[in-house]
Amino acid sequence: MSTLLEPFHYEFFQRALVVATVTGALCGLIxxxxxxxxxSYIGHGLSHAIxxxxxASYIVGVSVFVGAVVWGLVAALFINKVxxxxxxxxxxxxxxxxxxxxxxxxxxISVQRTFVVNFEALLWGNVLAVAPVDVLVVxxxxxxxxxxxxxxxxQLLFSTFDPEVAEVSGVNxxxxxxxxxxxxxxxIAATMSVIGVTMIAAMLVIPPVIGRLLTDSFSKMLWISVxxxxxxxxxxxxGSYYLNWSSGGTVVLTxxxxxxxxxxxxxxxxxxxxxxxxPAH
Amino acid sequence: MMDPxxxxxxxxxxxxxxxxxxxxxxDLEIGAGEFIGIVGPSGSGKSTLLKAIAGSVxxxxxxxxxxxxxxxxxxxxxxxxxxxxxxxxxxAVLMAxxxxxxxxxxxxxxxxxxxxVLERLGLGGLADxxxxxxxxxxQQRVFIARAMLGRPRLLLLDEPTSGVDVRTRHDVMxxxxxxxxxxxxxxxxxxxxxxxxxxxxxLVCLNREVIATGxxxxxxxxxxxxxxxxxxxxxxxxxxMPVVLEQYPELVDEEEGATVLPLREDHHEHPA
Numbered sequence: 011m012s013t014l015l016e017p018f019h020y021e022f023f024q025r026a027l028v029v030a031t032v033t034g035a036l037c038g039l040i041x042x043x044x045x046x047x048x049x050s051y052i053g054h055g056l057s058h059a060i061x062x063x064x065x066a067s068y069i070v071g072v073s074v075f076v077g078a079v080v081w082g083l084v085a086a087l088f089i090n091k092v093x094x095x096x097x098x099x100x101x102x103x104x105x106x107x108x109x110x111x112x113x114x115x116x117x118x119i120s121v122q123r124t125f126v127v128n129f130e131a132l133l134w135g136n137v138l139a140v141a142p143v144d145v146l147v148v149x150x151x152x153x154x155x156x157x158x159x160x161x162x163x164x165q166l167l168f169s170t171f172d173p174e175v176a177e178v179s180g181v182n183x184x185x186x187x188x189x190x191x192x193x194x195x196x197x198i199a200a201t202m203s204v205i206g207v208t209m210i211a212a213m214l215v216i217p218p219v220i221g222r223l224l225t226d227s228f229s230k231m232l233w234i235s236v237x238x239x240x241x242x243x244x245x246x247x248x249g250s251y252y253l254n255w256s257s258g259g260t261v262v263l264t265x266x267x268x269x270x271x272x273x274x275x276x277x278x279x280x281x282x283x284x285x286x287x288x289p290a291h
Numbered sequence: 292m293m294d295p296x297x298x299x300x301x302x303x304x305x306x307x308x309x310x311x312x313x314x315x316x317x318d319l320e321i322g323a324g325e326f327i328g329i330v331g332p333s334g335s336g337k338s339t340l341l342k343a344i345a346g347s348v349x350x351x352x353x354x355x356x357x358x359x360x361x362x363x364x365x366x367x368x369x370x371x372x373x374x375x376x377x378x379x380x381x382x383a384v385l386m387a388x389x390x391x392x393x394x395x396x397x398x399x400x401x402x403x404x405x406x407x408v409l410e411r412l413g414l415g416g417l418a419d420x421x422x423x424x425x426x427x428x429x430q431q432r433v434f435i436a437r438a439m440l441g442r443p444r445l446l447l448l449d450e451p452t453s454g455v456d457v458r459t460r461h462d463v464m465x466x467x468x469x470x471x472x473x474x475x476x477x478x479x480x481x482x483x484x485x486x487x488x489x490x491x492x493x494l495v496c497l498n499r500e501v502i503a504t505g506x507x508x509x510x511x512x513x514x515x516x517x518x519x520x521x522x523x524x525x526x527x528x529x530x531x532m533p534v535v536l537e538q539y540p541e542l543v544d545e546e547e548g549a550t551v552l553p554l555r556e557d558h559h560e561h562p563a
Contacts, residue, residue: 046376163395168386171376178347178365179387179441222377226421229395231377 017251025140027247029148030261033201034243036152037213038221038235039159040193045218046170049100052089053214055108057198057207059085062115069122075147078199085111086191094173135206137247137257144204151200155193162189167228209258213239216265223269223276238268296322298361298445298476299344304353306336306343313339315500316353321445321478326471328488329480331497332520337480340497341365341447344478364438366448369430374423380433381405381418387437408436412466427455428462435466446470448479452487460486484511484535507533 017023037053044052060082067077085107092103159166168176169183177183198210205213221234246261253260293300301319305312313336321327321344329337342348343355345365357363378386384405385397397405409415412432417425422433431451438446451467452460464487471477481487488494489507496502496510496519503510503519511533516524525536 160395161393164386164389167382168389171378171383171386172367172372174347174371175365175367178342178345179389181389226377226379226423227419228376228378228382 017248022138022140023247023251025142025145026137026257027244028145029140029201029204030137030243030247030257031240032148032152032243033197033205033210034213034217034239034241034246034261035236036148036155036197036201036239037210038217038237038239039232040155040190040197041214041218041239042221042232042235043166043170043190044194044214045222047100049089049093049104050215051101051104051211052086052194053198054207054211055089055104056082056086056195057202057210059108059111060195060199060202062111062113062118065115065118069118075199078202079195081111082195082199083191086195087188090187090191135202135204135209135258137204140204144200147200148204151193151196155197158189158193162186166190171228205261206258209262212262212265213242216262216269217242220265220269220272223272238265242268293356293358294320294322298323298358300356301343302354302356304343304350304355306339306348306350308339313499314343314350317497317501319495319501319504321476323444323476324471324474325476325478325493326491327478327493327495328491329478329495329497330482330484330488330519331502333482335498335519337497338368338449341449341478341480344445345447361445362441362443364441364443364446366431366434366438366446366451368450368453369427369434370450370454372422372430372434376422378422379419380409380414380422380425380436383422383433384409384437384440387440405436405440408439412436412439426459428459431455431459431463432466435470439470443475445476445478448477450480450482452481452483457486464490484516489533489535511535 018027041053044050060078063081064074064078066081067074070077089100089103089107092098092107093100165176165181165186166189168179168181169186173183198207201210217235217238218231220238221231224234225231242261242265246264247257249255249264250257250260297320299319299321301317304314304317304319306314317340319340329340331337339348343350345363346355346357381397381402385401388397388401406415406418409418412435414429414432414436417429422430425433435446435448435451446467448467451463455463460483467477467479479487489511492506493504494507494510495504496515498519498521503515511526513524513526516526516535522537527534527536
């Protein structure tokens with residue numbers, strides 16, 4: 011028993027566990043809307059786009075977090091706007107805008123040559139080096155995001171399912187899109203350095219997909235996705251202590267294993283809907 | 292000033308998407324309890340007209356007046372629905388309730404009201420089914436139910452019977468007629484001249500501008516339809532009802548006198 015509780019004696023581990031668990035839940039929550047809007051790559055794309063903002067804000071001497079959030083928000087809204095055009099899909103909009111934003115960051119670094127960044131840390135993060143302030147920031151973003159989804163649940167659902175009719179029916183879809191973009195950008199900016207872009211991208215997609223495989227109800231999908239994200243964050247970091255594996259990698263691998271089980275189970279039930287596919291009628 | 296019996300009035304309304312005008316100088320009045328069909332070719336502005344009535348498309352010229360407080364329900368084309376979206380019938384219907392309650396889960400009153408609407412539309416036992424599991428007519432009725440939950444006085448339906456078989460068309464039109472008889476004003480768009488348009492009390496022939504408006508007997512005439520569709524359409528009378536014939540002279544076999552489609556080689560069936 012004492013062996014099982016051993017990691018909890020370390021403060022750095024407690025913080026890592028809290029951040030990973032909350033981030034898993036948060037990504038599971040937001041990811042449902044991301045996946046159902048056909049924007050599964052936005053996590054990966056925005057984390058690159060934010061990089062451009064982080065470098066720019068470092069150079070002009072403002073908070074890197076604030077700069078990253080503002081830059082990422084502009085990129086997310088621009089992606090939304092471009093993706094609404096029928097001739098350009100969301101995947102192409104994400105690819106074009108986030109790559110260009112990332113390129114700005116690279117060029118700024120090459121011009122300034124004073125910005126030092128650990129690319130490996132950005133890729134996989136360093137969940138075991140989480141500072142107390144990081145925990146507070148992640149908890150704050152999670153609380154604000156949960157409140158937004160709670161208070162705008164129906165508007166979010168309506169504008170995700172059927173944006174055109176939602177607009178006709180009185181939903182301010184532009185405002186909903188902005189709210190979602192703020193949530194997404196704040197989540198990525200708050201967790202990127204501790205969790206890493208690869209884990210964020212994976213955790214925005216895998217838990218919602220598991221939820222989708224297991225249910226045909228939106229509300230149940232939301233619960234399953236949040237539960238799966240929470241479970242993977244906790245088990246991944248906890249397991250990585252004993253396995254001595256990369257924490258971010260173990261979290262994603264846990265989600266990947268659950269995805270395989272969910273896929274096999276849903277196949278067994280003959281309920282494998284194609285996510286984001288065109289209407290069948 | 293609007294007539295007290297009017298719900299919506301268009302006064303020389305022009306709307307456009309990008310640079311292209313989609314509606315030009317449209318005059319239209321929709322009265323309480325009216326039943327209006329909008330007919331016209333693809334791209335004639337029918338859907339834009341519905342959205343302008345609902346208020347989601349703003350005119351660049353002219354004026355749209357709505358009676359203060361009038362609530363409008365909108366039913367989209369089912370072709371635009373993502374049938375793989377994870378949503379049950381009840382979730383689809385309740386998502387339209389955006390004003391009265393902020394909490395995510397429905398109140399008991401909302402569940403009761405949605406159940407009443409579903410039962411009224413013959414969907415009572417299907418509340419927990421996924422929308423993809425329903426028949427074509429039931430799917431259309433789900434979106435009518437969603438609009439009805441907003442307690443509208445005016446219901447707009449965009450192509451409510453497109454892509455459905457004859458039985459489903461009857462099923463859907465029966466529901467719409469019932470709603471009209473209960474006092475709801477209805478405006479629908481349709482491509483189906485014989486199956487639907489000729490049975491409606493009032494038609495608007497639209498091709499960016501209003502070509503004609505009136506009863507089917509007044510507007511289902513060759514010259515009006517040719518001007519609306521830009522194609523020759525013959526109109527016969529059958530039991531006092533206008534019947535539209537589409538003409539394809541190049542497909543008529545002169546010896547047999549019947550309309551035939553020329554078979555291509557690859558249309559022949561091969562034995563298994």
